[in-house]
Structure formats: C-alpha cells, structure tokens
Amino acid sequence: MHTKTLSELSTALHNGDISSVELTQHYLNRINSHNSELNAFITVAEDHALEQARAADSRLQQKIAGKLTGIPLAHKDIFCTEGLRTSCGSKMLDNFIAPYNATVVEKTNAAGMVTLGKTNMDEFAMGSSNETSFYGQVQNPWDKQYVPGGSSGGSAAAVAANLAPIATGTDTGGSIRQPASLCNLTGLKPTYGRISRYGMIAFASSLDQAGPMAHSAEDAALLLNEMAGFDPRDSTSVEQDVPDYSATLNDSIEGLKIGLPKEYFGEGLDPQVAAAVETAIKTYESLGAIIKDITLPNTSLAVPTYYVVAPAECSSNLSRMDGVRFGHRCDDPKDLLDLYQRSRGEGFGEEVKRRIMIGTYALSAGYYDAYYLKAQQCRRLISDDFKQAFDDVDVIMGPTAPTTAFKLGAKTDDPVAMYLADIYTISTNLAGLPGMSIPAGFVKGLPVGLQIIGNYFDEARLLNVAHRYQQATDWHQQSPDNFK
Amino acid sequence: MSLDKTDVEKIAHLARLAIDVSDIPDYAQDLTTIFGLVEQLSSVNTDGITPMAHPLDAVQRLRPDHVTEIDQREQFQAIAPKTEAGVYLVPLVIE
Numbered sequence: 049m050h051t052k053t054l055s056e057l058s059t060a061l062h063n064g065d066i067s068s069v070e071l072t073q074h075y076l077n078r079i080n081s082h083n084s085e086l087n088a089f090i091t092v093a094e095d096h097a098l099e100q101a102r103a104a105d106s107r108l109q110q111k112i113a114g115k116l117t118g119i120p121l122a123h124k125d126i127f128c129t130e131g132l133r134t135s136c137g138s139k140m141l142d143n144f145i146a147p148y149n150a151t152v153v154e155k156t157n158a159a160g161m162v163t164l165g166k167t168n169m170d171e172f173a174m175g176s177s178n179e180t181s182f183y184g185q186v187q188n189p190w191d192k193q194y195v196p197g198g199s200s201g202g203s204a205a206a207v208a209a210n211l212a213p214i215a216t217g218t219d220t221g222g223s224i225r226q227p228a229s230l231c232n233l234t235g236l237k238p239t240y241g242r243i244s245r246y247g248m249i250a251f252a253s254s255l256d257q258a259g260p261m262a263h264s265a266e267d268a269a270l271l272l273n274e275m276a277g278f279d280p281r282d283s284t285s286v287e288q289d290v291p292d293y294s295a296t297l298n299d300s301i302e303g304l305k306i307g308l309p310k311e312y313f314g315e316g317l318d319p320q321v322a323a324a325v326e327t328a329i330k331t332y333e334s335l336g337a338i339i340k341d342i343t344l345p346n347t348s349l350a351v352p353t354y355y356v357v358a359p360a361e362c363s364s365n366l367s368r369m370d371g372v373r374f375g376h377r378c379d380d381p382k383d384l385l386d387l388y389q390r391s392r393g394e395g396f397g398e399e400v401k402r403r404i405m406i407g408t409y410a411l412s413a414g415y416y417d418a419y420y421l422k423a424q425q426c427r428r429l430i431s432d433d434f435k436q437a438f439d440d441v442d443v444i445m446g447p448t449a450p451t452t453a454f455k456l457g458a459k460t461d462d463p464v465a466m467y468l469a470d471i472y473t474i475s476t477n478l479a480g481l482p483g484m485s486i487p488a489g490f491v492k493g494l495p496v497g498l499q500i501i502g503n504y505f506d507e508a509r510l511l512n513v514a515h516r517y518q519q520a521t522d523w524h525q526q527s528p529d530n531f532k
Numbered sequence: 533m534s535l536d537k538t539d540v541e542k543i544a545h546l547a548r549l550a551i552d553v554s555d556i557p558d559y560a561q562d563l564t565t566i567f568g569l570v571e572q573l574s575s576v577n578t579d580g581i582t583p584m585a586h587p588l589d590a591v592q593r594l595r596p597d598h599v600t601e602i603d604q605r606e607q608f609q610a611i612a613p614k615t616e617a618g619v620y621l622v623p624l625v626i627e
Contacts, residue, residue, distance in 0.1 A: 143611075144611065145611060147604065147607045147608055147610070147611065240587040240588065241587075241588060241590070254585065254586055254587065280595070283592060283593055284586070284590065286588065286590075348572070349572070349573060349576060351569065352569050352570045352571075352572045352573050353573065355566060355569065355570060356570055356573070363547060367548075370548070371613060372612070372613070372620050372622055373608070373611075373612050373620060374611045374612060374613075375613075377613035377614070381622075381623050382623065383623050383624075383625075384622050384623050384625050385548070386623070387622060387623055388548040389548050389549060389550040390550045392547075392548055392549050392550065393549050393550030393551060394550070396549070401549055401551065401559075402559065402562055402563070402566075404547050404549060405540070405543045405544065405547055405549070405559065405563060406563065406566055406567075408543050408546050408547040409535075409539075409543045409563070409567075410570075412543070412546060418574070419570065419573075421583055422573050422574065422576075422578060423570075423573060424583030424584050424585060425576075425578035425581040425582075425583050425584070426573050426576055426578065427583075427584040428581050428582060428583065428584040429576070429578070429581065431584060431587070463562055463565070463566060464565055464566060464569055467569075478587075479587060480586075480587020480588055481587075504588070
C-alpha cells in the first residue's frame, strides 16, 4: 500500500477498495514502527489524522471528493497548524500552538488530505543536514550514518522511507532540492510567489518558497495543483492563473533545449556525481533534447551573496521572537533587556544565533552599503545571468548537490563547508526561479539528484521534463531496503 | 577582516542575544570566516547596478482601506507567556 503512487491511491479510495481511515492507519503504523530509527517526525498527529480521514471517507462516500481526498501527507514543521504544535525545529517554539493554519495547510485540508504529522527540520530552516534541529538529527533512510540533507530533512526521510506518501517542504537556498537529492526524491521549489507564504514561518522573506517533496513528478504535480495560487494574505503572492500541472506531464520533449552551465561542472563536484548527471543528460539526448553549453559567469558570487541577504532578512524576521507574545520566555527576567536577551539566548540554537549575528552586523550602521547593498547588487548580476541563459535554452540542468549525502557530524564544526552544500541551488532562490531535483542514480548506494532549473512560472515544463525522464528510467522507484 | 571579542559582544547586544562568555571566541572565529567568504563581493564591479530586493521586482500590492480583521485578542493571548486584563506583561519599564 505504501509503494503506490498518489494516483493509484486516489483510484483505490474512490473505488472503495480501501478507506482513508485504513490508509491513514497503515501510515501511522509505519511511523510508529520506524520513526525512532529516523527521527523524521517531531509531532505525530494520530487523533487529528484519523479525524480528517473519517471526514474524507464521508466525502468519498457522498461522491463529493477531489483527486487527493483521503490521501495522507506530512507537513514540514514550519507550516502553522491550528491546534497542533508548530515548533520550526526550535526550543523557542517548543510550546507554540498556532492560532491559525498556514494557507498551504488550509489548501491541503480543503482538498481533503490527511495530515499525519509535522516533520523534523533544521532550526528555523537554517541548515543543510537537519543537524541543527532542537529535536535532534534525522537519519538518512538509505544509510543511517548519513545526513538526509536539510533543511527539509524530516520530510525527505519520511517520504523516502515510505512513512508518508508525500510531504511539503520549504526552500530558501536549497532546502527542498538538496534533501530530495540526498534521499532519492522528486522535490520542486516553485517560482517565488507561486505558493502563499502566509503562515509559513519566515526565514528569509525574499527567498522562501514552499513546494512538494514526492516520489515522482506525477505525484509532485498533483500536490502542486493544490498548493499553488494567489493569496491576498501574502503580499508577495503572485496574481497569476495556476495551470493544471498534471495535464502537460506527457508532452513531448523533442527539441527541448537544455543548457549545461560550465560553472556547475567544475571544481568541487564529485566526479562520480558528475558521471551520474552526465548519464542523465545523455538519456535526455536520446529522448530528443538538444544540449547546449552555457555560462552563468557570476555563479561563484551566489554563496557569499546569499550569506548576506538571507541572514540579514532572518535577523529581522526572528526579532519577533522576544519572549513577550509567544514562544519561550526566560525565568525571572530582571528587566526588559534581560527578558529579550535571555529568552532569545536560551530559545535559539547555535546556528540560528550565528546567522542572526551575521545579519545584524551586515545591517548595522556603517556596514549596510558594504554588505547588504553590495549583496543586492550582486544578486542582480546572478539573476541577469539566468535571464541571458534563458534567451537560448528552455531549461538548465546540472547536479543538485556537489556530493551524495555526507556522514552525520562531518560538517557540523565548519559552517562554511556546510554552506557550500547548497552551492548549486542558492542561485535559483536569489533569482526567484523554479528548480527541481529528481533521482538520477546512485554512488556507493547513496542517491544522486539531477537539478532542473526553469524560467519564471515554468513549473509545468519542469514537471513535464522530469516526468518524461521518469518514464524512461526507474531511479525514482528505488526504495531503501529497510523501508520497502 | 577579523572580528574580536568586543565586536561579538556589540553584535550580540544589537541582536538582543545573551551568549555565553565561553562561546565568544568561537563566534568571533566563525563570523570572521564567514565575512572572509563575503569579502569576495567587494572586488566585484557593481557600478550602476540596481540593487535587487525582490525576485520579480514587484511592488507592494495595495487594497482598499477597510477593516478586514476581526478581534482575536483572546485567542492570540492564549499562547502568550504572561498576560493580564488583555495586555502582555513585561518587567517594569517606567517607574
């Protein structure tokens, strides 16, 4: 049951072969059996899930159900869920029960989907290995000595281990695509503004974007259909029609122009990962695509630019955690300053403090022009590189991450080494473009991801391009031995 | 560029973060390394380049100036650490 596609599950539910309660219970049982090995969930919402499943069954019986009614999913613990704890992986929000739902949660609820629980993540989405979570590290289901990637590491591990058929994630610098790559999943970060950020706890507001984490492009398209759309409650949400992402999955990719940026295949890329990606590109050639060498000359600026822009925005966003209105509050504050300082000092973990301090310094008097303004100008250069590239090609391809999963603890003492794990994914966030990672093979038993970057609002094409590859290969159907 | 103990203390104060004295050398080292990475940007010629604040260069959407929110004070304050008579309580600020 837990190896079926969303379409197969939907058919089974609609035909009455299985009820949503049975399906939900099956996944809850799997979570109960396996979560202790992986630590993929922070909160398992058993009662809440079964209640939603009963409501879904009632809709199915009355024939007023949609395509995804009754299908379980896991939400990253960054999406506010009314009545269910939303911790964002932080001690600061360990006691936080949001008074409202994120728009994404409202939409999956309205579709009749069942929330199994809230998945583990790097604290406030700051990390690339899921090791900064207050609730402990997540293990990669492919090899438990390795990281699942981050920050959406819990969602990645949950779907890869078949503890949920699909999950939501968020991506500020690669947090959907990199864990998808490390766990053999299909993950999509849409264009900035495509999915509402309302109720999605903000890390870097000009970069954050939610998206689906799935086994296949076909499944991802189904969830994106529900997640996407204009929301007046998010001032950066884009007023643009949402196409049916499932409708164009099978379109021909004959003549598709694929750009390979030389900067994505240079120093720092593991040769075996490069070989897997090159094999995937050859598959595309055999499917009729045309390969073009391109250049994104400002690629090397992406990581330094990001580590000014993202911390600057985070230092501002996280100032709302002050021990006054919600979240952690220190004991016996002697004055207001002590209340702020100790509540924040106790509530935030090391990496979050580090990033708040980077941002605070970059925005402080006398340094703004040298750091923040400069980074915003470099951001424009990076974005302009893509604009030029898309004059000649339809999509851009390359590796999602420079290596396969690394060992737990391997990079925890070296923040800059950790930041470089996102070297190929950060540019798309800075430009606001959609990007995907799809399974493209294995190196020593660990998954490799192929990244596909599209032009603005070209999610349908990305999913089409991914789907055609998945019709020709079976990498995405591989599951780790212990979780089949 | 190198950040020292005084810099870290000043930044932590601006950010309203209590940090352990014993952690200061590590923060100074990490911040120095990270700003070393960021330093690469200073050699880039950005003369005449318009700063990019938003990926789609969108502007703030406006809406009619009508009250749309309902009063949810009780619900919001239910999750607050300390409230009394509808207000949030903090240590005494003005005698």
